[in-house]
Amino acid sequence: MKDLVHRLPQKRSIVTALPGPKSAAFAERRRAAVPRALSPQLPSCVVDADGGVLVDADGNSFIDFASGIAVTSVGASNGRVADAVAESAHRFLHTSFMISPYESYVAVCERLNELTPGNHERRTILLNSGAEAVENAVKIARSHTGRPAVVVFEHAYHGRTNLTMAMTAKSAPYKSGFGPFASDVYRAPMSYPLHDHLDGKTAARRTITMIEQQVGASNLACVVIEPIQGEGGFIEPAPGFLGAVVDWCRDNGVVFVADEIQSGLCRTGDWFACDREGIVPDLVCTAKAIAGGMPLSAVTGRAEIMDAAGPGGLGGTYGGNPVTCDAALAALDQMAELDLCDRARDIGSIIHEVLDPVAAESGRIAEVRGRGAMIALELTAPDGAPDKAYTSAVQAACRDAGVLILTCGMNGNVIRLLPPLVINEELLREGLGVLTDALTDRA
Structure with missing residues (x-):
């Protein structure tokens, strides 16, 4: 592995009692x-x-060995990203894209449309956090399908907002004392090879049976899954599990949402964890590493699904802030160049x-x-x-x-x-x- 040149000495040194x-x-x-x-x-x-x-x-x-929870993939003070932030900040710090748009927002969307899996036409919306991306993916799926229900998985983590707390599996410390939570969220069994000893297709049949019996495809807007689960334990489903769930979603008009917030953008050795098995999600959520440490997230997906919401239906004051967009373009360049x-x-x-x-x-x-x-x-x-x-x-x-x-x-x-x-x-x-x-x- 080729060594890279960094600004600080790359050494471990504890010179005081902790804390100093x-x-x-x-x-x-x-x-x-x-x-x-x-x-x-x-x-x-x-x-x-x-x-x-x-x-x-x-x-x-x-x-x-934490990277700000998988954020600083290109380094915590990457020179290219820092220079892009400084140059951008000297032009303008903010003008909401919903009011007075700017080129860097579109450029980030174009890059994500190119990078995410599949050959279909895509659209992207930019937001602030991973949880916000997941919430918007659910909104978009509900708007497209006209259905209310959402299926998530055992061990899942999707965020700390009200809807994403409902989607997150672990109670303490993420959910305990914060309810009631959003409705129409259902939890399906996850493939966990170490403990369930099931091959991917068998695990998928178990999951699909639960969905059909307890939710019903006609009520289901989307299935949301981390291709490799993060907070739940870095659980990698058995080969074939994701593909079988995707096929079922396609057959039943259900939107398949890949939460690649932690696993995406080179972290697993591919641009997206879905790439390993050739999985093509309908919608992909990204955040964390996308802007080299600046707060940015995105939902990228099939054009016909992303366009389901009407004008004004999606957005936010700070989503796709111009400085974060320029940081993202620099970070994505570094991911490719390095x-x-x-x-x-x-x-x-x-x-x-x-x-x-x-x-x-x-x-x-x-x-x-x-x-x-x-x-x-x-x-x-x-x-x-x-x-x-x-x-x-x-x-x-x-x-x-x-x-x-x-x-x-x-x-x-x-x-x-x-x-x-x-x-x-x-x-x-x-x-x-x-x-x-x-x-x-x-x-």
């Missing part, structure tokens, strides 16, 4: 100003970031090379799964039960040693690895070594 004095003072300010629901995992105040590192106010340098799909595949190969032998020997790692730079480890107790405490201990040990990792899964027993796609190999291997030590020392 400046970060400790910052934490006091944070607790006094910010509600407790926002509880950061890193007990530091980040002041700089580049490539594969985060630097805090006390001079500690952490290896970043061949981040290929780098993601290389990152995945290195992760498997290092962690597969650890999993084979430990007895505490049920599975190393995922694709590209979207890899997870599902951790268990010696008796095979999910082990959240072990997972949390490993995460804490990595953090204290200077490596930031995330956890996920319905039982909180999955470690997820989301390094920036521009991370250099030496730093990647060093971070994996820290993770290996933490897994071994706490097993």
Whole structure:
């Protein structure tokens, strides 16, 4: 994997106790100003970031295996993106596209229309967040079909707005105490090969039977699925599952929506996770990595479906802000020019090379799964039960040693690895070594 040149030294260095004095003072300010629901995992105040590192106010340098939750794929301060933001901001910071349009919005839509799967005519709308993209995909599907129902899946995560909380599976901390939720949302069984031991077609028949019996195709506007689930545990369905669900949707006039917010834009080694099996969704939701860290999301889909809503039916004040659009164009250019799909595949190969032998020997790692730079480890107790405490201990040990990792899964027993796609190999291997030590020392 070719090393890239970065602005900051690409090294791990913990020079103070964590948190250091400046970060400790910052934490006091944070607790006094910010509600407790926002509880950061890193007990530091980040002041700089580049490539594969985060630097805090006390001079500690952490290896970043989180990427701002899969956002900073091109790096947290990519020079091309930063220059595009600065140049754009000096022209104008905002003029709502719904009132006085501008070229960069259209250019981003054109790029996404070209990149998303399929050869059909496409349209794109730009928005602010992943949850907003999912909500608009549902609106568009309902407008197109004239039907109300939405099917989502076990372990799904789609956001924190009222509708997307209904679509999200996990209660605490995302839903508990926040109801009532939007209606006409139904949850179908997901293909989870580690636990259900079903091939893709068998798992799909189970899912389709549930939909037909409990929802009915004539009532169903859309099926919404993450091709590789994110917060639910980086669950990759068995081959053939997605294709069978797509075929059923086509046969029944149901809109198939791929939530590629975390898995899309080179993260899994393809532009979109759907590409691996040749899946062509009707609508694709993107966000996270799309603008290199600036807030932007999109829904891209078949022209006849996207055009179902009438004039004024879709939009928002800030959606497709001109500065974020210019950032997105630069980020998408960097993804192509740096061949981040290929780098993601290389990152995945290195992760498997290092962690597969650890999993084979430990007895505490049920599975190393995922694709590209979207890899997870599902951790268990010696008796095979999910082990959240072990997972949390490993995460804490990595953090204290200077490596930031995330956890996920319905039982909180999955470690997820989301390094920036521009991370250099030496730093990647060093971070994996820290993770290996933490897994071994706490097993």
